[in-house]
Amino acid sequence: MKKFVNDPANFVKEMFEGIYLANKDKLKWVPEYNILYRADLPKNRVVVMQGSGSGHEPAHSMIVGPGMLDACCPGNVFAAPPMDYVYECTKILAKDNDKGVLHLINNYQGDRMAWDMAREMAEADGIKVGVVIIDDDVSVTNSLYTVGRRGVAGNFFVIKAVCAAAANGASLDELVELGNKVNSRVRSMGIALTSCTPPAKGAPIFEIGDDEIEIGIGIHGEPGRRRDKIRPASEIIDEVFAAVCDDLPFQKDDRIALMINGMGGTPISELYLLYGLAAKRAEEKGLTIAKNYVGNYCTSLEMEGFSLTMLKLDYVIESLLNEPAEIPIRVF
């Protein structure tokens, strides 16, 4: 294994330390629970948190800040956060704030269990907790670690919309309704060229041939629909675009947000090439791309691959996506 790590057991902790040191004036860090939260935590509105396995950065540990998450509490690499991490994080957010805490949860059984138990513990303390489950991956129904569909890069849109609404004073009930609405309108599918190597495992999580691709890959290397041979990018986009588009379905005159999400190891040059191909498909279909996103949003460590996400907009969601945000990852 060649990675920039020290002791693999400390990988997540040392990553968090780096995020914290790069944002000391903006974030607080609780090392024993993998918690990062805003130094200027809001007190007079609902607060929003997420945390799934680590290894999907920038989701979720690098998107805490005004306009995005108020806190995150990921687990170890590809492991749900333990229930006490979620519980501690919920308590931090609810301190001196009775407006409620929104839990955003990607649909994996490990996450569901940890967050369910943590919510019960928090509710026993008198904390109001709302829940939104994200399950945007059209690739397969049920998976290695999931009953129902998996939650993947579409979570970005749920996060962005509900966090903007929370900043603008939405109630806990309104946020749950909004989050469910965005989730119901967002669809994704991913393709892998290579596996990734979790530091603690020290070896690839699956084998794939030098001429093979996995169609419908999960973000933890879960199998998709099938293996295929590598093909021209335009043929790959044709299949992924159709699978995503037909699922909702997206229809002529729909106004959409289109995301090409990198899996971590794909150069952004290829992501923009894929975006160009997808944008032309969308135009042929009569869809209007009102917002576009190209880059790494929800990754699988250094996996080479991408996912395509489409969100059917309405004027409320589009306004929320246009709201400002300020997070650790930035361009200049």
Added chain:
Amino acid sequence: MKKFVNDPANFVKEMFEGIYLANKDKLKWVPEYNILYRADLPKNRVVVMQGSGSGHEPAHSMIVGPGMLDACCPGNVFAAPPMDYVYECTKILAKDNDKGVLHLINNYQGDRMAWDMAREMAEADGIKVGVVIIDDDVSVTNSLYTVGRRGVAGNFFVIKAVCAAAANGASLDELVELGNKVNSRVRSMGIALTSCTPPAKGAPIFEIGDDEIEIGIGIHGEPGRRRDKIRPASEIIDEVFAAVCDDLPFQKDDRIALMINGMGGTPISELYLLYGLAAKRAEEKGLTIAKNYVGNYCTSLEMEGFSLTMLKLDYVIESLLNEPAEIPIRVF
């Protein structure tokens, strides 16, 4: 070769099409010369352009916009732009604008030749051209394709500073002086874990063992100082930090910008882990990190690796780095 490409010969063109389609309202695209430029080109101030080989994205084709480059004209992957690309781009920028055009050039012989000739052609047309050469890589003096030092990720700081100054009305002479000043205060060094595969070559540009790293890698795979065995991240940072720090040298009480730049295939989790280690070295050395940058700025396609860049700030440069910008790559 597994990549998201169609015909490798069209790789750069299709990438440019994707960038353009994602930013149709903000950019203009001249396909035959690989030129992207601002749709709202400034007319009453100096305009700034850069372009080196492609394959280093987001540099330079994804950083055209207000506050950053006014235009770019890269060549093919790891190839300098032909002189006529540079000349055509210069003419576009100088149309109805007599304030002058600034050429930012990374120090590679191929680039120097193309830009020199293009400048002469433009000057023969009566266009005022200023030149800043960037050569921040401390790894080696002279290299496969370079006399003197190579220009690598430090070019980001030159671009950001001079483009902010241009937006604020600096003259061509002032910009050349500023660019040279920033270049004289910025130092970089890179490490590679893996090679990359240019689409047209279809094979890695160098061989490297499963347990080997290249210390002082160039962004086109040029050899660095030596091969070594993979080591803990903290030992790698110790060596890179010392090499960069001792070169200027950076000294106690210096106020610096610190960048951990990904080479394209390194997960951002590892980049933040490296940042944390470097930030602690800087603190031990008595340096103040006033600005930090963690992410992909100047890459080598899908190479796994990173570079560390340090810039010695003064109040002028720091103010310029704080200026706003708006470019195709963005986070939300």
